[in-house]
Amino acid sequence: MKIKNENDLIEYLINNIQTKSKDITRTIGDDCAVLKISSKKSLVFTTDTSLEGPHFTKEYSPVDIGYKCLASNLSDIAAMGCRPRYFLMAITIPNLNSDWIKNFYKGIRELSKKHKLVLIGGDTNRGPLSISIQVIGENKKNILYRSGAKINDDIYVTGNIGLARASLIFSQKKMLVESKKFLKNLRHPIPRIDIGQAISEFASSCIDISDGLAKDLNIILQQSKQGALIEFEQIPSAPVIINKLDDKDLYEAVLGGGEDYELCFTANRRFRKKINYISDKFKTKITKIGMICGKKLIYTRKGRIIRPKIKGFDHFSN
């Protein structure tokens, strides 16, 4: 077997390394691993590495880098409907610049304080900048998986979609005013921890859309063995994105997206009122964008079926 991309690697690992055990209810290939520690309580584990290039650029301040590294990990915990509790950090830095380090940890602290996280371990090395964080969370009630979507469930997203990617697209087009407008979405995403826990009582599936709405929704559909109908106009974005980008770039921003760190989840329609209440409580938009039905993922726009072409993202095929 030739390993050509991340999916091949995951397949290779599943076939060649022990990845299953009876107390591990979710293992490699999911957002988080799940370890059952009692009849009601589980711990969830996730790890993510952030590097200059794919995850941040030289334009990011050390505060932004610290913040975003932790945010991307917390988003995986949010997608499981869990509460993050502890974290470990293995950081590799070119040199010990006190100012840089203090600012980097200022970004970390903004999130760790907000969510009462405890730093319990780590490792520090000298080398090209690279930050690996591991977060340990615990379930509040149920744990949310990608595989539970049921026919006729509503499909929701939190927040506005495509803003982080639009900032990059506007920047490439030298539309710097527009790009700057969404820079905060790119560099300072808000992991939806509170909402993840609130919907964990009733949602049938959930994923964070850090790899883009189309790709991540497709994972829910594949794992749940369902199809979906999405009304493109219902996907909340920003007027300037909808008005100033041509269709190709608009689909790329909203559906290709990535780096949004919003949640996409499904729930039976009897929870609509509850979802409105959660949206009000956490002052965060939660929008119904379609429903689970059929066998495929179908998008409509202005009453017509559209077939947007979107580039995928794989660290090894770009």
Added chain:
Amino acid sequence: MKIKNENDLIEYLINNIQTKSKDITRTIGDDCAVLKISSKKSLVFTTDTSLEGPHFTKEYSPVDIGYKCLASNLSDIAAMGCRPRYFLMAITIPNLNSDWIKNFYKGIRELSKKHKLVLIGGDTNRGPLSISIQVIGENKKNILYRSGAKINDDIYVTGNIGLARASLIFSQKKMLVESKKFLKNLRHPIPRIDIGQAISEFASSCIDISDGLAKDLNIILQQSKQGALIEFEQIPSAPVIINKLDDKDLYEAVLGGGEDYELCFTANRRFRKKINYISDKFKTKITKIGMICGKKLIYTRKGRIIRPKIKGFDHFSN
């Protein structure tokens, strides 16, 4: 406060980030963090990054790299007297070379199979080679800490000491036959998992000596607020190291050391028989090298006090 080395960084973190919580019985600054999950059971967590340069060189085969990355993490679990159960891997690699990857995981598998470890998660990115592993372990009986050494306790080490470092010293001296003799100790260290668990019933303190016997024993003494008397001749090494290195290099290899991944532990003398039994059972030398006494760390050799000068190791001051 200016952050000049790893200790400064740890101090900065303890003062500026939440690192304590009532269910966390050991936190940042120890080999592993300890999370109490019931009256008898705890989970321990450790993370280590391995990089080309400080941890392996271009001469290492991918099998060696995989093996050693996991071994160094497992050694931290061994030092706590715990059993490793699960691991996560965040790897950054320059490209997806199938052969390299398969050989790398062959090294990983050698250890994961032996210790029945389960790979439960990870992350893969493209960039300069860097491997961050997190291992989750659980206690068998007691958890071993660095802080429990008591006056009159015996001090022991497992295996032979200084072999990994001697391989490097011989290589620098172009004594290639001698260097090659200990290459296996450098590239293929054996984490003392079984012995760590066996001594967890009675040892008063334990540490792995991956940073060198002198430095790591000093940590036990500092944290236990004790001194020690070490008979240099009692420290088991190899004849060629003792015979062919001058005193400066000999002390550097045996006391400065590093990369040995043996355990140094303390125990009341009433456990001597038990320790012999454990040594026989696991076919591993366990040698008494001195005792806990006084306020300082004192070395003797041929009945005289020696004051070996050893270079320390800090990733940021070399």
